[in-house]
Amino acid sequence: MKKITILGATGSIGASTLSVIEHNRDDFSVYALAAHSNVDKMYQLCLKWQPEYAVMADHASALQLQKKLAFIKSPTSVLAGMDGLCEISSSPKVDMVMAAIVGSSGLLPTMAAVKAGKRILLANKESLVMSGQFFIDAAKQYGAQILPVDSEHNAIFQCLSQNVQADIGYCDLQANGVESILLTGSGGPFRYSDISTLPQMTPEMAIAHPNWSMGPKISVDSATMMNKGLEFIEAKWLFNARQDQLKVLIHPQSVIHSMVQYNDGSVIAQLGEPDMCTPIALSMSYPNRILSGVKSLDFTQLAELTFLAPDMSRYPCLQLAIDACYTGQHATTAINAANEVSVQAFLDRKLKFTDIAIVNDKIMSKVCRLSTLSTESLESLLELDRIARIYAEELVAERT
Numbered sequence: 406m407k408k409i410t411i412l413g414a415t416g417s418i419g420a421s422t423l424s425v426i427e428h429n430r431d432d433f434s435v436y437a438l439a440a441h442s443n444v445d446k447m448y449q450l451c452l453k454w455q456p457e458y459a460v461m462a463d464h465a466s467a468l469q470l471q472k473k474l475a476f477i478k479s480p481t482s483v484l485a486g487m488d489g490l491c492e493i494s495s496s497p498k499v500d501m502v503m504a505a506i507v508g509s510s511g512l513l514p515t516m517a518a519v520k521a522g523k524r525i526l527l528a529n530k531e532s533l534v535m536s537g538q539f540f541i542d543a544a545k546q547y548g549a550q551i552l553p554v555d556s557e558h559n560a561i562f563q564c565l566s567q568n569v570q571a572d573i574g575y576c577d578l579q580a581n582g583v584e585s586i587l588l589t590g591s592g593g594p595f596r597y598s599d600i601s602t603l604p605q606m607t608p609e610m611a612i613a614h615p616n617w618s619m620g621p622k623i624s625v626d627s628a629t630m631m632n633k634g635l636e637f638i639e640a641k642w643l644f645n646a647r648q649d650q651l652k653v654l655i656h657p658q659s660v661i662h663s664m665v666q667y668n669d670g671s672v673i674a675q676l677g678e679p680d681m682c683t684p685i686a687l688s689m690s691y692p693n694r695i696l697s698g699v700k701s702l703d704f705t706q707l708a709e710l711t712f713l714a715p716d717m718s719r720y721p722c723l724q725l726a727i728d729a730c731y732t733g734q735h736a737t738t739a740i741n742a743a744n745e746v747s748v749q750a751f752l753d754r755k756l757k758f759t760d761i762a763i764v765n766d767k768i769m770s771k772v773c774r775l776s777t778l779s780t781e782s783l784e785s786l787l788e789l790d791r792i793a794r795i796y797a798e799e800l801v802a803e804r805t
């Protein structure tokens with residue numbers, strides 16, 4: 406029986422992870438659940454899953470949850486804040502940690518799991534984008550096993566040989582016959598919209614993703630294709646890829662989840678229904694397979710599969726993130742922080758859809774000009790993230 410901690414239990418990935426556990430109750434049990442502040446949802450989850458611990462990042466919410474659980478004499482103990490998140494990620498009782506907090510708040514608890522040598526089911530791509538080499542080196546130093554949950558990276562992982570799978574972060578793609586990784590993306594809800602209409606797009610329109618059901622931040626990132634940009638950076642670190650080994654391809658149907666092109670002309674792709682339970686199940690069971698609850702793909706019901714190159718004038722955030730990827734850690738930490746602020750401001754109707762890229766661009770350039778900022782330690786990366794957020798908040802305030 407493997408014990409799992411779920412960071413981000415009340416979110417979309419959290420729900421899918423619990424659904425996979427539901428199908429495999431003899432093999433997995435929930436050790437701890439964590440979320441930000443949704444007390445009612447967490448209370449329901451505690452009733453159903455009876456974890457040893459529930460953690461609310463927000464202290465007031467933790468107190469409320471504790472009272473509600475004490476009232477029914479629940480066996481679940483409640484912890485609060487970052488210390489609580491790190492405790493349930495690193496406990497000796499835990500085998501694997503689902504890292505599914507959204508955004509940079511996921512970095513420290515995920516890193517706590519890395520330093521405790523856990524199996525990390527990595528959904529929180531922002532933590533890898535923010536800390537890159539640092540994250541990969543820590544995983545090696547502490548013997549943590551990183552399993553990509555992001556559907557594209559999980560697909561790529563499945564298309565690579567065992568040699569490469571065993572050497573995440575350090576593998577030599579070329580020596581293993583890989584010519585390039587084809588990172589596919591749907592292009593989001595505005596892929597066919599007239600570019601001149603993009604400034605008028607509302608949060609409701611941006612969140613209505615054509616194929617996947619996801620949390621609000623990643624849904625907006627899919628509409629700008631910043632998500633694919635973050636995934637480009639994520640792929641660089643996971644697969645130790647050079648810029649010329651990574652290509653982005655728009656595939657509107659989201660049936661192929663990514664591909665690997667080999668130097669003998671072969672292309673290996675991973676296909677399936679667009680349902681995160683598939684990559685989550687593999688990350689939990691690797692190298693074996695378990696039931697995920699996802700129906701099998703019915704090829705007779707598929708219409709055509711189409712592909713096109715991304716038009717960077719429609720997706721400036723994608724180009725910015727690709728540029729950041731090979732500029733350096735300052736650039737990727739800064740663009741990630743700026744993007745969290747600009748996306749939230751768009752969701753709060755303080756920015757236009759097209760302003761997201763403008764804010765991201767300006768903040769990335771500004772931070773890259775500050776030669777005094779170090780990227781040598783986790784603390785300095787968090788400081789860089791903090792400064793980039795302050796600049797981004799100021800810029801948002803100027804534009805509203």
Ligand code: NAD
Nearest residue numbers: 413414415416417418440441462506507510528529619620
């Ligand atoms: P979501 O918004 O549905 O859920 C986010 C979760 O994080 C919630 O449980 C929330 O309570 C928790 N959270 C937020 N801030 C927190 C904080 N400061 N401390 C503790 N918990 C906090 O998001 P999601 O769609 O489930 O995405 C989660 C992560 O997985 C993101 O990094 C996203 O990029 C990645 N991801 C999601 C999908 C998907 O299909 N949803 C696919 C690939 C990758």
Ligand code: MG
Nearest residue numbers: 555556557636
């Ligand atoms: Mg993805």
